[in-house]
Amino acid sequence: MQRRVFLKSGALALVTMGLSPSFLRRAVYAQALPRAQKGKVLICLFQRGAADALNIVVPHGDPNYYALRPSIAIARPGDASGAGAIDLDGFFGLHPALSTxxxxxxxxxxxxxxxVGSPSATRSHFDAQDFMESGTPDVKGTPDGWLNRFLAAKGTCAECELRESPFRAVAFAAQTPRILEGPAPTxxxxxxxxxxxxxTGTDVQRLEALYRTGSADLIHGAGTETFDAVRMLKSANPQKYAAEHGAEYPRSPFGQSLRQIAQLVKSDVGLEIAFADVGGWDTHVNQGGATGQLANRLADFSQSIAALVTDLGDRMDDVMIMTMSEFGRMAKQNGNGGTDHGHAGALFVIGGAVQGHKVHGRWPGLAPEQLNEGRDLALTTDFRxxxxxxxGKHLGATRTDSLFPGFTGGAAAGVL
Amino acid sequence: MRHIARLAAALLVLMACGTAHSSTVRLTTASSAGDVAGRELREQTADEQVKHVLNRLAFGARPGDAERVREMGVDRWIAMQLSPASIDGRSTERFVARFPALAMSPEQLLAEYPQRQQLVRESRAQKSDLTASDSMRLKEAGRLSRQLLTELQTAKVARAVISDRQLEEVMVDFWENHFTVFAGKGPERYFLGEYERESIRPHALGKFRDLLGAVAKSPAMLYYLDNWESTVDSARPALVSRAPRGKSRGLNENYGRELLELHTLGVDGGYTQADVVNVARAFTGWTVEKPRQNGTFVFRPAMHDAGEKIVLGHTLPAGRGIEDGEAVLDIVSRSPATAHFIAAKLVRRFVSDSAPPALVDRVAGTFARSGGDIRECLRTIFASQEFFSRAAYKAKVKSPFELVVSALRAVSAQPDSTPRTAQMVARLGEPLYGHLAPNGYPERGDAWINTGAILQRINFGLAVAAGRVPGASLANWPDGRELAAQPREAQVDGVIRTILAGEASPDTRKVLELGVNPMAGDSAAANAKSDGFANIVGLALGAPEFQRR
Incomplete structure (x- = not known):
């Protein structure tokens, strides 16, 4: 970050009040570049609160599933109620709210x-989210998030840094999420x-002049980038991209975040990483079955994702969507028609390059002796x-070991 | 050239005196703060020193502060800030008294602001289905719990804005960040008021060992770093053998590790994984009585590991109880690594991100000699030539909290009693009591500055000027009222004087003076009268100059 800012502002230090020519050149430059390096995009979606994997990707072929969840289980496909799981492969099915x-x-x-999930035994939302975002289970001191380590490792040549789009990594969140914290600009x-x-326009220009003049320090450098980014966004005007191909985004905050991610993808501002999160998954009480609280969350979740895929159309060739949640929930339902904190969970990878038609990960079973600590779905795939x-495969990161220090399991999940 | 010669002379003196130097400083500072050694070595002008102390020992100047400090003398003002009890704090207390929750114990809070989780558990014990009225109660509990946190945040901002005990507020912020806890974890927010009131504030300028001990026994820290559920490993003898009540999870190393890594020795402080385990063993049994109902510290012998432990080379004999943890706190408090770690962090906060090593060493020396006296460490910093050096002047980037508070102080704002201002601090990237990880918010400036962050900072400055921040109104700002009626040139002078402490580059002054787009050339002169006084204030608060302290 620092080096990058100084590189940029070093040139700017030569510029004084009459800064039009160089400033105009820069603005054109900034907009011309990302199109030239139009590349792959990864969209990460975090379900905060520990989503109940067993009612999302339903193991309807496992008889223990129904014994553990007498009042909240999702019925088998073809159930007379008409609200059974949507069968995928004869053993797993999707929650009916995931029909899209x-x-x-x-x-x-x-x-x-x-x-799939974190090998850490923690049942704390806070710790587990931290571990999934830092990419270092049970190590709390990791200063940066793994997506930022990816960005920082990829942009190492001085020229690349100068050419980078300010919109390389965008999180739709009030604060930079842990997963994107670190030295690379986001x-x-x-x-x-x-x-x-x-x-007003005049005041914006005056503010910009304040940042473009004066000493070439961190603040002026970042300010310069900010004005570049604001201008670039204004000129790209992503808002002009209405949803295409009949995509209908839910009006929820999550749906609107995904709609805006699609706008950024389509407006060619150099987006590589997008992040959004969605809460409401901590279903300790009355989570419901085929309908109810969890079903409502899932409907919003899946309709938003389906709309994004529809909207992006052919651009999905370059886009990969990955969902995550800090851990799963207890296999057995609790006394309140809900589920308490568990261990392993489930995630979705969506894109043209995935190995489709297959539920990945070894199924550990739900018999008492197969459960983690006698209560949760056991872990068979490390999220890393x-x-x-x-x-590695989608974004072309060559050094995935530095993304996840201490992880020796390798990228062997075979999802792509 | 003269500058360099002076610096070289100062260096020579330093080198010649060696260790004797710091004791000289101590001798003179102890005698009278008005007679601080090395005043002749200060690189900053008298005027700069006034602004500097208001930016470092305080959250920026309120109108009139600079005149008061100048009149009293910088060194006397520093001495006064080092003795907060000598400063009237009644008006601040009167303001925060409007948030009665801040004065309550966790037990009272848990009774008055019932926790959602607790209600769920209670109703679960009685019946399996929740009724509509249960749902209403849960909703209300959620609202109250959010309100509890916003009141804590609002009070923190208000104290920083209005308290005359500015250094105390700076140090409370420093220690709350050093011993950070996360309000979003379980019942943590119920412990926070007590944590600040009883663990942090009374010791903010006191002895480090007292502060460390108060934190170690606080339900806030015991819960945040999981020590409350750390128990003797089943393979080891407990101090009192008793059938475990409920689930016994065994040893939890979380607090043990962070105590060494983040609270005392520092990550390079020379401890091993075995030390971490043995520290964790020493603290088994330091727990919280019913954290969701009562929330007080208790030592439980049945959870305590009674075996012998070796910590950093010191043997803690077998068969002891709470003394084990106390002994560990003594050991780490006296460690030179801790003296150095704390000294470096203080110097980084008060002097510069680069934390001049020679000063860090002297402050660490003060820490060791004074038995970890925080006030004495600060005295060493404030008496140092590094503190009043040219390099330190305006060298720090304001954190979001510092930015917000300094802007409100600059325009003489009334404290906001709504959650709005605290929300703005969060939006700028520093939700108060909202840092998830135990390392706290960064003390270094570069961590706060990025694309987007500048945008939020600029928009915050504009919001203050536009009257969109409750309590901040240009009409209630005496200088502002006066300036609003004056010609433009006088307005620009006034804004530079009051908000930018008289320090604006010629370019900045030019931009403020022009009522037009400075990049559009002279054809836009027609816009010259298009804006008013509020625009100038907004530009100044959003300017790069205002992001530094």
Whole structure:
């Protein structure tokens, strides 16, 4: 970050008040570049609160599933209620609220991974999210997030740094999420509409002049980048890209975040990593079955993702979507029609390059002796194996071992 | 040239005196703060020193502060700030008294602000289905719990904005960040008011060992770093053998590790994994009485590992109880690594991100000699030539909290009693009591500055000027009222004087003076009268100059 800022502002230090020519050149430059290096995009979606994997990718072929969850289990496919699981492969099925994802499965775009998660035994949301975002289970001192380590490792030549788009990594969140914390520059925004200076045109220009003149330090450098980014966004005007191909995004915050991610992809601002999160998964009470609380969350979740895939159309060739949640929930339902904190969970990888038509990950079973600590779905796939697979093959990261220090499992998940 | 000669002379003096130097400083600072050694070595002008101390020992100047400090003398003002009890704090207390939750014990809070999780558990014990009225109660509990946190955040901002005990507020912020806890973890927020009131504030300028001990026994830290559920490993003897009540999880190393890595020795402080395990064993039994109902510290012998432990080369004999943990706190408090780690962090906060090593060594020396006296460490810093050096002047980037508070102080804002201002601090990237990881928010400036962050900072400055921040109104700002009626040139002068402490580059002044787009050439002169006083204030608060302290 620092070096990059100084590189940029070194040139700017030569510029004084009459800065038009160089400033104009830069603005053109900034907009011309990302198109030239149009590349792959990874969209990471975090389900905060520990999503109940067993009711999302339903193991309807495992008889123990129904014994453990007498009142909240999702019925077998073809159940007379009409609210059974949507069968995938005769053993697993999707929660009925995920019906919009079924066409993606049929097209070979959807790769669910089951019994996946963090090897850490923690049942703390806070610790487990931290570990999944730092990429270092049970190590709390890791200063950066793994997506930022990817960005920092990839952009190492001085020229690349100068050519980087400020929109390389964008999180739709009020603060930079842990997963994107680190030395590489990233942008956190609540919405595209908010990424603007709240002042009149004249005052915006005067503010820009304040940052473009004066000493070439960190603040002036970052300010310069900010104004570049604001201008670039204004000129690219992603808001002009209405949803295409009949995509209908839910009006929820999550749906709107995904709609804006699609706008950024389509407006060619150099996006490589996008991040959004969605809460409401901590279903200790009355989580419901085929309908109810969890079903409502899943409907919003899947409709948003399906709309994104529809909207992006052919651009999905370059896009990979990956979902994650800090851990799964207890195999057995609790006394309140809900589920308490568990261990392994499930995630989805969605994109043209996935090994489709297959639920990935070894199924550990739900018999009492097969459960983790006698209560949760056991872990058979380390989340880092999947992340490394996706980042390695989709984004072309060569050194996935530095993304996940201490992880020796390798990118062997075979999801892509 | 004269500068360099002076610096070289100072270096020579330093080298010649060696270790004797710091004791000289101590001798003179102890006698009278008005007679600090090395004043002739200060590179900053008298005027700069005034601004410097207001930016470092305080959260920026309120109107009139600079005049008061100048009149009193910089060194006397520093001495006064080092004795917060000598400063009237009643008006601050009157303001925060409007948040009664801040004065409550965790037990009272847990009774008055019932936890959602607790309600769920209670109703689960009685019946399996929740009724509509249960759902209402849960919703209300969620609202109250959020309100509890926003009141804590709001009070923290308000204290920093209005308290005259500015150094105390700076140090409370420093230690709350050093001993950070995360309000979002379980019932943590119920412990936070007590944590600040009883563990942090009373010791913020006191002895480090007292502070460390208060933190170690606080339900806030015991819960945050999981020590409350750390128990003797089943393979080892407990101090009192008793059938374990409920689930016994065995040893949890979380607090043991962070105590060494983040609270005392530092990550390179020379401890091993065996030390971490043995420290964790020493603290088994330091727990919280019913954290979701009562929340007080208790030592439980049945959870305590009674075996012998060796910590950093010291043997803790077998068969002891709470003394084990106390002994560990004594050992780490006296370690030279801790003296150095704390000294470096203080110097980074008060002097510069690069933390001049010679000063760090002297402060560490003060720490060791004074038995970890925080006030004496600060005295050493404030008496140092590094503190008043040219290199240190405006060298620090403001954290979001510092930015918000300094802007509100600059325009003489009233404290906000709504959650709005605290939300703005969060939006700028520093949600108060909201740092998830135990390392706290960064003390270094570069961590706060990135694309997007600048945008938020600029928009914050504009919001203050536009009257969108409760409590901040240009009409209630005496200088502002006066300036609003004056010609433009006088307004620019006034804004530079009051908000930018008289320090604006010629370019900045030019931009503020022009009422037009400075990049559009002279054809845009028609816009010259298009803006008013509030625009100038907004530009100044959003300017790069205001991001530094």
């Amino acid at each position: 994802l079924k066409p993606l499965w049929d097209r070979g775009l959807l790769a669910p991974v089951h019994a 942008i956190a925004m609540s919405s595209l509409d908010d990424f603007t200076i709240r002042a 194996a999947v992340f490394a697979d996706v980042v």
